[in-house]
Amino acid sequence: MKQIENSTILVTGGAGFIGSNLCEYLLQYNNKVVCLDNFATGRTVNIQHLLSHPNFTLIVGDIRNLSDCHKAATGADYILHQAALGSVPRSINDPITTNDVNVSGFLNMLVAARDAKIKKMVYAASSSTYGDSESLPKVEDVIGKPLSPYAITKYVNELYATIFQRTYGLNTIGLRYFNVFGRKQDPNGAYAAVIPKFVMQLMDHQSPVINGDGNYSRDFTYIDNVIQMNVLAMAAENPEAMNTVYNTAYGDRTTLNDLIASLKKYLSDFDPKIATIETIYGPNRVGDIPHSLASIDKAKNLLGYQPQFSMQQGLKEAVAWYWENLK
Template identity: 75%
Template sequence: MDIELSGKKILVTGGAGFIGANLCEVLLNKKNTVICLDNFSTGKRENISSFLDDTNFKLIEGDIRNLEDCMLAASGVDYILHQAALGSVPRSIKDPITTNDVNVSGFLNMLVAARDNNVKRFVYAASSSTYGDSKSLPKEEDVIGKPLSPYAVTKYVNELYADVFSKTYGLETIGLRYFNVFGRKQDPNGAYAAVIPKFVGQLMNGESPVINGDGSYSRDFTYIDNVIQANLLSLVVDNNKAINTVYNIAFGDRNTLNDLVGCLKEYLSEFDETIANIEIKYGENRMGDIPHSHASIQKAKDLLKYNPQFSLQKGLKESIKWYWKNL
């Protein structure tokens, strides 16, 4: 990834999480000073264990719901990559209050900390869930529907707050609407595991994955390296038209869940041929799920010079190598 970015002090909130830890690694490799703020509610210590002896890495164990923690972490930093959040539509349906506390109140705390510490730019993880019940495909940034879950509400509110802070306080913000991110360091375990690592873990254990619905729902699955590229580009872009807005971050394609499982069985069977014969099961559709998700990435291409290199298939092959070695 040949994006010039070095010698900066960068705060990654949720830096021990799946996306955050990958960002920390790349930033450190580019010779930046990295501050990681995480409360380990969903982040994993093993994700950052290899960085702890790096003199350019600092871990702050704290919570974005605590303004003092946010202020401490943001002190003296050039940029913030805000990845901390409680993900998962089902979790938000089960516990909307905690989801709101973390994703809205915590987000507001981080904006205040960025403003008060004169941070140059605040780049944050937005979400494709913001499109809600909009049926238009591909999804374009200016055409959204009504949210279908508490999680989606919180991520849309993030965009509104970021816009207000840009206009009111002059804080540079960029929101990245992630579409179904997957890749190395993504946890396959737990009640709210994302579908790809969950299915990989089950197939490796000889278990039958259960697809919600008939498998015809489709997603624009996005490999982690595409997301890292978008974050780095968001930090270095100097075009005023590219700042204080939101972007779809995806590959710009869509695959059904049946397609996904077919690829997983094919690629995993190269390591264990018995996986090819595992039966796939089907269950009820999941509350709050949208049927189809497919991103237009033209805006990110035009303004950020975003150029994703990993399709679902290419990303799955890389992910499976990592899972086979690490699970």
């Protein structure tokens, strides 16, 4: 895989789950990495070990503030824009803040990227953009109507990126993330992602709660596959591969019932009692789609994407990391 080396890269949301993994990876290749984060959802612990690195710079700032965006983008070759307020339920509870961060903040970053003459801005898009489209697998050019304020904000990002390319010549690539999981993903808080939340509950001998009957399925995507996609998107030079969006996934789906079974299996290697914990079933969650499965053909054909970790391989790695760091 072609690496990006000896470049200056701004990672917005660089103290978050995905952002901090990207920062860590990019520093291995003699890049200068600038992290912009306001720590609304990012965590100091994710980047603590990077703070003394000579090529790492932390800027505490907010993408809703244009001057912070300009400061962070100045001198950068590339931007990996990960900063956002994630979570469908959070957007339903607080659509205004979600819009401010995900739309106004995104627009600020586009302006800063344009003004700094960035080579390319790669940004976190979302599988939520597929909305009520029932076709499987999800193909990039077939989407439905959004089912949440969060989904709307992520679709607007794609529209803005297209306009900035046409109007200002700013090259962008959007990565529609599908249920990313792995090391450093925060298990705490009301809007914690499902895998770290279930892991923590099982480690504490609590019954995990599934929304619905457990037959909803997701294309769970391990963090290392996401890192690969970000690097490939930055390195892409073929004009046909740029200024578009790509599914960022493994290309397989797992039901929530199967997910719980796998988690219990891997965790019971550390604590046999976990195998006997019962699962609780609750009502379906507003804004949730029943099934999610990505076609990754476009990413394979245009970017050379070859995901290295299946869901099960990633789950094993993630469970070991959680046991070691959070138990």
